[in-house]
Amino acid sequence: MSKQQAPVTGLYLDNARVVDALAGGAAGGITAVFVSPLEVLKTRLQTQARGSAKYLGGIHIYGGLKQIVAEEGPRGLYRGLGPQFVALLPNWAVYFTTYETLKAVMRKREGMPQPLQHMVSAVGAGAATLAVTNPLWVAKTRLQVQHMGNRPASRPLYRNTFHCLATMARQEGLGRLYSGMGASAIGLSHVAIQFPVYEYFKSWLGERRRHERGEASVADRLSTVDLIVASSGSKAIASSITYPHEVVRSQMHVRGLGPFDGFGLICKEIWQNEGLVGFYKGWATNMFRTVPAAAITFTSFELFARLLREAGARQRATKESRRQAVVSEVGG
DSSP states (O other): OOOOOOOOTTGGGGSHHHHHHHHHHHHHHHHHHHHHHHHHHHHHHHHSOGGGOOOOOGGGHHHHHHHHHHHHOGGGGGTTHHHHHHHHHHHHHHHHHHHHHHHHHHHTSTTOOHHHHHHHHHHHHHHHHHHHHHHHHHHHHHHHHTTSSSSOTTSOSOOSHHHHHHHHHHHHOGGGGGTTHHHHHHTHHHHHHHHHHHHHHHHHHHHHHHHHHTOSOOGGGOOHHHHHHHHHHHHHHHHHHHTHHHHHHHHHHHHTOOSSTTHHHHHHHHHHHHOGGGGGTTHHHHHHHHHHHHHHHHHHHHHHHHHHHHHHHHHHHHHHHHHHHHHHHHHO
């Protein structure tokens, strides 16, 4: 009679927060590769001076991408992919894990409206993510724009993500790794809008499907199309409202300003030199990038999380079955 237990490999999926972290990291990695070309073009549009515009956006997005390829080759479309990839994995892993944890905490607060619960959870998760990933976003911006000037592509200032981070820390100080953090903190208003709207769309679509199918609840079983509609719609709304802070943040990254230094000055310069339109440089390119990216990120997260939870349920069932078998064997 053997008392040897079955292996427990993979039972970490029993933990809901681990599911959120794994699904968030996978979704972030997929998104990074997909949006990189538009991210490069958007960043260059945001940081180029009005009088010396080199890249075109809006309806000329294809032309802008084609120009980058002509000057730098296809690799130019993936400048900064390293830090973007490295940042997006922990970005969404930290974000979704913190967001779902805070949502569970907020639900216990009686009398708090659900939209406010989602808003507080989104801002809290955004703040935690910002503290972890800001240096990587600074490196991403520096790598994406370093070929905009006269520096030959064969002699870039920064070779890769870690060389960029090390060079900045050594030559400019650690504080420069948090350039634009003030603008990013203001940008938390983005998630404060996006996530409550996303949750509302999911709930609304779930109710519609419930009536159509006559099921008790389908909010956690929305189709891929429904998830795409909810995620892209919420992203479009939030991005349109909060976009100006991204322009300011990109310029803070390039100029190597501190976390809060120069925020007001840059806003003043943009307003005086370009007016309101200056705060929306690269907006169309950004929408072409962020709306599909949000659809990919959120839909991938929901589907990965669903698969992992189902795998965890099967693992728990298998573990319990084997435990019962051992108990019966010992009892016999």
